[in-house]
Amino acid sequence: MGRNKYPEQTQEKIVEASIKLFIEKGYEQTTIQDILDALNLSKGGLYHHFKSKEEILEAVKQKRAQYAADMLHDLIDNTKAANAKEKLKKILYQWGASTQTHSFDTILSSQSNNPHFVMGALQNAVNQDAPIISKLIEEGVKDGSIQTTEPALCAEIFLLLLNFWTSPVLFKRNLDETKKRLSYLQSLMCLLGLDIIDNEFIENIAGSYDKTGMF
Known part of the structure; x- marks a missing residue:
């Protein structure tokens, strides 16, 4: 060059x-x-x-965070649905099916034992992604398609559990263990009034993990 x-x-x-x-x-x-x-x-x-190579990896992490945020905004602007709940379900399905996102995750999985790296990802989920999801939940509350009393807190819980607790990488889980937790998350979110996870989403996200070799 x-x-x-x-x-x-x-x-x-x-x-x-x-x-x-x-x-x-x-x-x-x-x-x-x-x-x-x-x-x-x-x-x-x-x-x-x-x-160092570590600084390059940090830049990759930042690029992944920006890519995810940009993709989420683009999906919000271009996804059509009958109500906010259906729109959020479509967005999450497409977000979870993104091969680019999972390619980034394949790289970052090597840092699953790095506390600084994991903490940064947790902060991104709460500070960057959750407010975006929260706005969609608020729209759902207004149009009657979602029944929850705390959209902001619900969004944070949802993303933390989805991105971290159900992650097969962080906890070295197999496909069946991961799907079991995704199913439990589905039940939990229904109790919180945010029933946006269906069986198709579970199969989609588990399949994406499987295709990228995370099991």
Whole structure:
């Protein structure tokens, strides 16, 4: 890669090449030299942007968070449904079926034992994603399709349980154990007045985990 007078473009190319390598080889097996070879970049050119492979991984995590947020906003703007509850169900189904999101998750699964990394993901779920879901729940309360008294708290609980408690990566669970917890989450959300999980969603999300080799 020749000298690029736009540093942000070079940085983006480093992240994109690293994502591809992390998916193909795994994060631990990918070396800095692999990244340099993929880009025809010098060590100085890479270290100008990232001091270590760990910093590149942090950039990947940030890119995943931004991708998820952008995708969620796009789905909200473009998904049509009879009411807010049906719209939220459609959005969650498409969100869960995203191969790009699960590709990111395959990379980040290598950091499941890293407390700092997991804490950052928890904070993103509560501070970034939950308020978006909460607005949809509020719309459902207004149109009568959702019956819950605390939309904001309900959104936080839902995302924390869905993204972390049911995760086969964080707790080293198999397919059956994961589906059992997704089914229990379905029952729990019904009790909270947010019955947006159906059997099709459970099969979809479990299948996505299976396809990306998380079991």
